Amino acid sequence: MAVSVTAALLIIGDEILTGRTKDKNIGYIAEYLTGIGIDLREVRVVPDVEEEIVAAVNALRGRYTYLFTTGGIGPTHDDITADCIAKAFGVGIGQDPRAVAMLRERYQPHELNEARLRMARIPEGADLIENPISKAPGFRIGNVFVMAGVPSIMQAMLDLIAPTLQTGARMIIETIEAEGLAEGIYAEGLSQIAASNPAVSIGSYPSFSTSGFRNQIVVRGKDPDAVAGSAAAVRELLGRLKGDRAPL
Template identity: 75%
Template sequence: MSDASPSPVTAAILVIGDEILSGRTKDKNIGYIAEYLTNSGIELREVRVVPDVEEEIVAALNALRARYTYLFTTGGIGPTHDDITADCVAKAFGVGIAVDPRARAMLLERIAEADLNEARLRMARIPDGAELIENPISKAPGFMLGNVIVMAGVPSIMQAMLDNVAPRLTTGARVAAETIEAGNLPEGLYAGELAEVAKSHPGVSIGSYPSMTPAGFRNQIVVRGRDPETLAQARAAVADLVARLQSART
């Protein structure tokens, strides 16, 4: 990605699809995009999942695109009647939508002209003014209109589209993260002092994350921040705290 920005570059994800809300399909895109953006210096601030309902999609598009630097959407850009994302984006921006000759040409790389029926041509309908995002897998493109990046829901295609669009995005200073392993040291033992460390290190955020293992809880403390020096200081303070409490227990 290019053009590092001095102020935070933010993003939201809008996942579109009844199949996620019914639980039939387990989303794999949110975690992938989240990690990708963090590594690229773009801060993911919100995620929403909405059904294949025009008013819901348009309302979420407008709420999120107004609030963050970028909005990434996944799902709803195929050839079937429930694929309404492109129309919703056109509606949200108040622009027209029509078959785009560039998108049609992309479809013809995979589909013979005689087979390019009305349903398939739906995948070439692109809102006016959008840039296309190439799809090396099934050719039907995504697009970027203003700050909204519209991608497929199928994970492998979404991932290829993200790689394709990434160089066009402005990025900010990367938020780096350091993990301190607290092992089986109980959160309740370090929570009080950890809050003090957090308070005395403004500019970093400190989180404590328990997970369950067959042997019981395992705790990790994550320190996150943009400034390497502040981050290193906070990391050291947390590591000292954990080491002191661990040795007091043994």
């Protein structure tokens, strides 16, 4: 039986909740983890409030194989993620000599002020995640990975993390075009197929564009035979419904 490896993502920052910053990390991380065989099961967004960050970290790290966080590890007063992670794990926090050395690769001695040194504050016992772009590191403690919120930096960190992760069977995805059929026409039949095939997930996704309206049915699963069989059943359903609607 394939091993199931699960993950949650915690997005930290008032700017996400107010809409000032439009998140670009959720979709990227979800697709990345799916591609390597890790199921992203939950995403939460919390403000820069210590109690809420600590509560979310402790809830999610206990529920899933991995917890990834983004945001809140910069030099300003509201960058409190590192302190909150330390509190969640019940460990101390202070300037990490390894992190300071990384910052010195970018900043001249007179530039490495107290604000920038905040980015070297790492919970005790954590391993560093290198930052090849701006040098300020992320870190891992337990099953929690703390990454930057800036998309380019987060993506570079994720590439470094990935080889260290346990992975499971990769998701197999089949997409079927429901050409010319509205959801209301195939909904009942699709529901019956989904109920008969619990090993897969079946979703219907309508969309609108300048070229018109379209429906796509997506079959997801980790058992190749189950996915193929369910996809075939969906195609048979659509073909039959289209035949019923053919002009006399």
